[in-house]
Structure formats: structure tokens, C-alpha cells
Amino acid sequence: MEKESNSFMDYLKAWGRFFISRYFIKNICIFIATVLLFVLLITQGLKWYTHHTEKISVPAVEGMTVAEAKKAIVERGLVPVVNDSTYECSSKSVKPGQIIPGGQQPTPGYQVKKGRKIYLTYLSYTKQPAIMPNINGESVETAKSLILGAGLIPGKITEREHPHKGLVLEARFNGAKVSAGKQLFKGDIIDLTIGKGEDDDATSPYSEGGNSDTDIFNQSDDSDPDEF
Numbered sequence: 001m002e003k004e005s006n007s008f009m010d011y012l013k014a015w016g017r018f019f020i021s022r023y024f025i026k027n028i029c030i031f032i033a034t035v036l037l038f039v040l041l042i043t044q045g046l047k048w049y050t051h052h053t054e055k056i057s058v059p060a061v062e063g064m065t066v067a068e069a070k071k072a073i074v075e076r077g078l079v080p081v082v083n084d085s086t087y088e089c090s091s092k093s094v095k096p097g098q099i100i101p102g103g104q105q106p107t108p109g110y111q112v113k114k115g116r117k118i119y120l121t122y123l124s125y126t127k128q129p130a131i132m133p134n135i136n137g138e139s140v141e142t143a144k145s146l147i148l149g150a151g152l153i154p155g156k157i158t159e160r161e162h163p164h165k166g167l168v169l170e171a172r173f174n175g176a177k178v179s180a181g182k183q184l185f186k187g188d189i190i191d192l193t194i195g196k197g198e199d200d201d202a203t204s205p206y207s208e209g210g211n212s213d214t215d216i217f218n219q220s221d222d223s224d225p226d227e228f
Contacts, residue, residue, distance in 0.1 A: 058118060060108035062099050066122050069099050073118050083119040087128030087186065096125040127185035134180035135168050140194055143168045151186035158193045165197025 056076050061069035066082060073080040089100045103121035106112060130151040135143035144154045162169060171178050172191045178184070 054114065055111040056114055056116070058104070058106050058108055058110045058112060058116075061104055061118075061120070062101050062108070063094060064099055065097050066099070066120065069104075069120055077114040078112065079115060079117045081117050081119050082122070084121045085124040086121055087124050087126075089123050094123050096123050098123055127187060130184050130186045130188065132171070132173075132178050132180055132182040132184055132190070135171060135192075136180065138168050140166050140168065140192065143171075143192060147190050152184060153187060153189045155189040155191040158191065159196040160193050162195030163198050164195045167195040169193045169195060 056078065058078070059072045059076055061072050064072065070080040083105075086100060086103075091101050094100055099120055100123050105119045106116075128151065132152070133146040133150045135146050138146065140157065147154050160169060170193045172193070173182075173184060173188060178190065
């Protein structure tokens with residue numbers, strides 16, 4: 001009986017020595033470190049997956065300046081890209097340097113992932129070039145159509161003594177004569193000087209025996225030195 005008791009005590013002592021041995025402590029530490037690392041990887045993986053699949057609503061930046069739009073987009077975790085500028089805008093309230101209506105892609109409220117690029121288009125600070133059309137010798141209505149077609153705006157009409165009523169004698173921009181082919185900018189205003197006409201029986205420029213358009217136009221006063 002005493003031998004059995006001593007044998008059991010030796011067994012316990014052996015296990016005790018094992019639990020405090022460097023081998024056991026080393027392995028238990030490795031085990032604990034492995035478990036902690038595994039838990040950490042799982043936790044970070046879940047966080048990454050959650051953020052990776054998280055959707056972000058694209059902010060509305062139309063009407064903002066480019067700087068304001070960039071700031072609003074970056075604050076959402078998105079990437080602003082100034083893609084283009086335009087000379088024209090459907091809204092009169094948008095000023096140069098501001099994002100135009102429809103000038104952001106994807107559109108406001110669209111759900112995207114973090115880091116998505118948002119492309120922006122703003123109203124240009126400079127006007128779009130326009131070429132002055134040839135309206136010499138044309139009727140008023142034809143001249144207006146040509147001016148509008150070039151992106152310019154018909155301005156005031158002044159009559160001058162000339163036998164052919166309604167015939168365009170000259171065009172002016174900011175008070176100076178402007179000839180065909182001159183570069184202007186869209187939206188510039190073109191004033192017209194037309195013939196006042198004589199009596200109803202005056203020869204029509206388009207009737208048989210009448211002067212050609214070129215001859216009629218050459219009858220206008222070309223002595224004005226203020227040509228644009």
C-alpha cells in the first residue's frame with residue numbers, strides 16, 4: 001500500500017516537473033501565440049471584408065467649384081478626377097470654374113466602393129472661339145441665321161441711306177467693323193448696318209438688271225478706319 005502511494009506521488013511529481021519544464025512552457029507559449037495570431041487574422045480579415053464590400057453614396061457636387069468638389073469627394077473616401085472642361089452649360093446659374101449639371105460620373109447618390117474614381121466636368125474660364133461668317137450683301141434674316149449658326153448673337157440694327165432696303169452693308173463688334181473670317185468668341189454680339197431703301201419702285205438687288213450682291217455691298221461706305 002505504501003509502495004502504491006509512493007508510486008502515485010512520483011507520478012504527480014513527474015507531471016509537476018513537466019509542467020514547469022522549459023519544454024512545456026516554450027510549447028504552451030507557442031500555442032497561445034498561434035491562437036492569438038489566428039484570432040487577430042480572423043478579426044482583421046472580417047474588418048477588411050466589411051469595408052471592402054461597404055457601399056458609399058456619391059456626393060452631389062454640381063454647382064461647386066472644382067476645389068470644393070474635390071474636398072467633398074475625398075471626405076467620402078473617393079478619388080476625384082477632373083476629366084474635362086466645357087464652354088457651354090444648360091444652367092445660367094453655373095459660373096466658370098464650377099461643376100456643370102450632369103458633370104459628375106457616377107451621378108449623385110450612386111452607390112460605389114471606397115476608392116472609386118469620380119470624374120468631373122467644369123465650366124471653362126475661357127469662351128469658345130467662333131468665326132465671323134460672311135454676311136456681306138445678305139438679307140437681314142439670312143445674316144441673323146448665319147450669325148446664330150456661328151454661335152454669335154445678332155445685336156442692334158441700324159439703317160443707313162442705301163437704295164436696297166434690308167440689305168446688310170456692314171457688321172460691327174464693340175463699335176468696330178468686323179469682317180468675315182475674324183475670330184471672335186461664342187456669345188459675342190454683332191451689330192448690323194442695313195440699307196434704308198428708297199421708293200417702292202427702286203430696283204431690287206435680286207431683279208433682272210439689278211446689281212449683284214458684291215456690287216451692292218461695294219456701294220457701302222468703306223472709309224471707316226475702325227475695322228476690327
